[in-house]
Each structure stands twice: as structure tokens, then as C-alpha cells.
Amino acid sequence: MKTAIVKTLTVAAAAIMVATATGCTSKDTLARIDAANAAAKQAASDAAAAKQSADAAAAAASSAQNAASSAQSTANQALQASQASQSCCDATNEKIDRAFKRSMGK
Numbered sequence: 001m002k003t004a005i006v007k008t009l010t011v012a013a014a015a016i017m018v019a020t021a022t023g024c025t026s027k028d029t030l031a032r033i034d035a036a037n038a039a040a041k042q043a044a045s046d047a048a049a050a051k052q053s054a055d056a057a058a059a060a061a062s063s064a065q066n067a068a069s070s071a072q073s074t075a076n077q078a079l080q081a082s083q084a085s086q087s088c089c090d091a092t093n094e095k096i097d098r099a100f101k102r103s104m105g106k
Helices: 002-022 027-105
Strands: none
Touching: none
């Protein structure tokens, strides 16, 4: 996209320079220069719109990255809580098993 804009602007500038250097000011040449200028302005406008879209996409990606990081942090906390609960459950089951074995041994 950027290359096309540069080429269009270069062609427009070259057309103006050629017309000025040769002293050619016919209606046909002026129409071509006007068309080249219009194309250059349109290309610049398109480039500005593309940059704005790219900036918006970058902002959205950054926001998504922040949300993903927050979700990962929450998932890590949930995993830690789950592991702590499992450890507690395992310890409780061991105590119950020991108490049951003691009661069966008496």
C-alpha cells in the first residue's frame, strides 16, 4: 500500500515537473496533472485511513493481550487454590483411614 502511494506521488510530481519544464500547458496536460494530483490526494487519504485502522487494530490487540494476561493470572490462582484444597482433602482422607484402621485393630 505504501509503495503504491509513493509511486503515485512520484508520478504526479514527475508529471508536474515535465509539464513545467517543457512549458506545455495544454488542456490535456493540465487535465492529466489534475488527475495525477487527485490520485495523489486519494492515495494520501487512503494511507491515512489505513494508518488509523492499523492503530485501532493495535489498540484492540493490546487490550486483548491485557485481558488474556488477566485471565491467565486468575487461572493460575484457581489452580493454586485447587491444589491446596486437594492437599487438604488428601490429608483428611489419610486421617480418616488411620482412624478406621485403629478402630478395626482394637
